Amino acid sequence: MDLKYNAEEEQFRATVRAFFDGELPTDIRTKLQLGRRISKDDMVRWQKILFRKGWGAVNWPERFGGTGWDIVQQHIFEEERADACAPPQNPFSLKMLAPVMQTFGTAAQQEYFLPRILSGEDWWCQGYSEPGSGSDLASLRTSAVRQGDHYIVNGQKTWNTLGQYADWIFCLVRTSTEGRSQQGISFLLIDMKSAGITVRPIIMLDGEHEINDIFFDNVKVPVQNLIGEENKGWTYAKFLLTHERSGNAGIGACKRALKKLKEIAAEQMSNGRPLIEDSRFRDRIAQVEMELMALEITNLRVLSATAAEQRALGPEVSVLKIKGSEIIQQLAELKMHALGHDALPYVREALEMGWAGDPLLSAHYHSYAPPISGQYFNQRKTTIYAGSTEIQKNIISQMILGL
């Protein structure tokens, strides 16, 4: 048992850090540091830089153009990424769709789509939830009817993240109503430029446009865009969800948020003294820090054991998802509380870079303040998406505990 990184891993960290120091564009870094809005262009630009370095996909095997890094290397990369304030890469293509495609896709699909994901050419989004199918995902009703060489897709997907940017969407569709609802689901890749697709923005509680409803009206999809076998989509969907949830722990992002929280608590004043000197507030930070210390090791233990045993990720990722989402929420909440009355202003213009600021307001309203309350509101989604905390606890109690 040794919790220290070895010399090789430390060397790896230094290489990664040097790369971020040298290659991450300053404008993008500043936006992330200050919590300002980032654009699709920022994310694509960053993906292309990573791609040129050969680091386009840190979780893929080398044969598909990935780095082939082990779990610890991926962890170090993610930690350094968050600390450097580099944008996260598109998780829908790299961490969710790609493992499915690499495991169940055809050679033609792999050859066409994977390089385009890697190079940042295609933006992917996810079509899972429907208005009537959230936690009960398998009840989904968007239909795909085979007609010659095509499927004709009709229905509605919701809670679609950043689909307004997307070139492609991967969708769970119903190809059969026979038997249990899980049995008639297929996994389909759909070109967002297809006729009959409408994207309708949903504004979230923080006032931002991050998610959408997507409507399919007689959309024609070539049959070669089916992943694996027809009516076997539920198996691939669950495989994907396990990968999605394993990424939800978000240790790097949590560590970065913790560091930021401490900076804010040192900056904000309470009765003329830095807030961090208030033991009641400091205890709250300490409490979250302990949770995060534990989760970092739990996360590495789970992922290393899976890798060592060469098995697929299992229901234990639900532990990571629950804890990771709770920790990021608690950190967002504490950052908001640290601001005191400064958490109240809602200055929308300040979420864009280049806001000159109101000289009067900025006398006390720190540059980090504008996005913080919105982030707390927004982060409530993390215990809801990718299977709510309640669903994760059902998985733990049924699949691990046998209750």
Next chain:
Amino acid sequence: MEFNYSEEQLALQDTLQRFISRDYDFDKRRKLSASTLGYSAEAWSQYAELGLLSLPFPEDCGGLGGNAVDVMLVMELFGQGLLLEPYLSTVVTCGGLIRDAASAVMKDKLLPQIIGGTLKIALAAYEAAGRYDLSYVGCKAQESGASWRISGRKTVVLDGASADYFLVSARSSGEISDRDGISLFLVPRDAQGLTVAAYPTQSGARAADLLLENVTLSADALIGAASRALPVIERAVDRAIAALCAEAVGIINALNQATLSYLKSRKQFGVAIGTFQALKHKMADMLIAAEQSRSMAIIAAVHADSQDAADRHRHVAAAKAYIGQAGRLVGQHAVQMHGGMGVVDELIVSHYFKRLTMIDLSLGDADYHLASFSDTLRPAS
């Protein structure tokens, strides 16, 4: 003991309730919040007609002679309807302060205008580096002859965007955190040397920051005794806190109602999601939180008018801390159980959640008031 409301109180509640259902639905509220003023001028006139603006003032000033329990009933409905008008600052906080501490001349000048709906006042008592501490006053007041000169900054003045006057705390003597040496001034919005930076808040209302640069005021702008204003300010803020507690209770109950109805109507796995035990128990916790919060709001209201400052503040702090925590639980559970529907702008649920969150962060959050309450448990030395 008596836990029932009087007939007059029930009638007042009923009138305001009918006004909200008729004239202040969620869509209307959304439009008002996005408007330049940020609230409804017509509603303000209506409140004047309904007697809400005269509620806490003595009858000899043209008021209804109501107490903090009457205000509690009103504020609970302000919560339920997410009303945006500056009632808390103008009537409860500043109106109450003027009633308690201003000279007869000043009262005669200001109260009839407040009651008539033509005057709005906001309390500017907090400064950035003081966080929630009302005694942290760096803003300076210098007396010279028959006038005062005020210089300094005040931050996040609630309802400050539309106020005609500000009640500004400023230090006329002593060090920055001294309890003594704080004076209170009535500053007109158009005073020379005053800059007002207004902005929207996270819960859809308006606030402002003030910069005072050698603002010169005549002697009658001083409210109460020079250098002795802190107890007066604390009393007004305690009354405001009691009112905020009531507003929170209105929101908590509205969120519980919305969540309960969602649990009954939303179906997953072929059944209403309210049949799942995990959600039932969360909902039961929310009901308990609502009942306990109501009791705390009543405790705060009953003590808010008390002359015994320590006793008053102890009860009000306990209520604010408790309701801050309960509001957090109810708000977060309500959003969680609404799933995706809980985090969208389109439903009122997220607006209730945001308001509840901002109530906790206003006038001292749960931790601040917990510290204040727990300090009273120290053995006397």
